[in-house]
Amino acid sequence: MTQAYAEVIGDPIAQSKSPAIHRFWLAKLGIDADYRACHVLPEDLADYIARRRGDQSWRGCNVTMPHKQTVMALLDAIDPAAAMIGAVNTVVRSADGLLTGHNTDAAGFLEPLRADLVQPHLYRMARIIGAGGAARAIVSALAAQGFTLVVAARDPGKARALLDELAPSGEHHAVALSQFAAPTDFAFDDRAGLYDLVVNASPLGMAGHDPLVLDFSHVPPGSTVYEIVTNPRETPLLAEARRRGFTTVDGLAMLIGQAAAAFEKFFGVPAPRAYDTELRALLSE
The missing domain is CATH 3.40.50.10860 (Leucine Dehydrogenase, chain A, domain 1)
Structure with a gap:
């Protein structure tokens, strides 16, 4: 052989x-x-x-x-x-x-978050960008960990269908990707005891693809910003998140x-x- x-x-x-x-x-x-x-x-x-x-x-x-x-x-x-x-x-x-x-995507995605997920939280929320194959694993994994999910996609109908299929219980939301591109004046409340994730589960920002346009006014204080893109390793999303002092997880982790x-x-x-x-x-x- x-x-x-x-x-x-x-x-x-x-x-x-x-x-x-x-x-x-x-x-x-x-x-x-x-x-x-x-x-x-x-x-x-x-x-x-x-x-x-x-x-x-x-x-x-x-x-x-x-x-x-x-x-x-x-x-x-x-x-x-x-x-x-x-x-x-x-x-x-x-x-x-x-x-x-x-x-193995779901387990791989959760691996770098395990130390946080074993801690108790009053509320967990994840903003997920993308509704493709990787997003399916991430939505499934986070729903099982008790997160309320906001999925943003170019086609919010696809995001809604994904949530209805994979996370039918819970107050989850589907929004247009453009909603995260424009600034918001939303005043986030006290985040004590809360666990917030912002996840790019799309190819946006990958070499050869369109850039990811995300206004950081949509990112709650204390969030962990998680990027699944690996090429480049330091995407604009990660660079800006680090510049603003957010905890980050790069695509190599998953x-x-x-x-x-x-x-x-x-x-x-x-x-x-x-x-x-x-x-x-x-x-x-």
């Missing part, structure tokens, strides 16, 4: 940091395997899955934009968590060629967290997280 491998697929894919992450861990553990990137156009997705299904060396793939939902119909089974979210970011091939879809969960599914051993500082330095070069 040729060398075992996994890969990441998407359109585009050249910007993906996943090969660097998984190869770093494989080297640290001395595992004779590889992890690659494969550019798959939407019209080629079914053929790609059919070809890989018969490849005994292929352990599976991570799935990024725009395939996280469309890939589901091509698989043999969907993990219950992924089925609930309605998006797959990890496909695992069993020894007999059966393909199962998982979602990327590494979800990759670790996928790595164990592909290669059967936990990712060596003791080297996270070294890995982050590598990814920042």
Whole structure:
């Protein structure tokens, strides 16, 4: 048998940091395997899955934009968590060629927030920008953690449908993305005991995409500003949030967290997280 491998697929894919992450861990553990990137156009997705299904060396793939939902119909089974979210970011091939879809985005997103989430809060609110595949995982994860959600999208109807599907209970709100672009004179009340998140769950601000236009008058005092974009690592959103003194979480946090969960599914051993500082330095070069 040729060398075992996994890969990441998407359109585009050249910007993906996943090969660097998984190869770093494989080297640290001395595992004779590889992890690659494969550019798959939407019209080629079914053929790609059919070809890989018969490849005994292929352990599976991570799935990024725009395939996280469309890939589901091509698989043999969907993990219950992924089925609930309605998006797959990890496909695992069993020894007999059966393909199962998982979602590690939700766990990866929550990982850097765990220390805060174990604390009691009077109220939790998250403002989420985006209504695509990544947003689905984030909405599902935060709803389960007791957040009231405000989802902003170019099409507020899509945001409303996402909330109705994934977080049907609770007083959640769908708004137009443009609402966050214009200044507001809203006076935030005392935030003591409250936990506020502002999350960019969209590709806005990513290299090659439109910028994210967010007026910081919509960001409550004491918020944590969380960016899932990784290219560039220091997005304008993060730079401005840090300049204003907000706590920030960069896109590498979620990327590494979800990759670790996928790595164990592909290669059967936990990712060596003791080297996270070294890995982050590598990814920042």
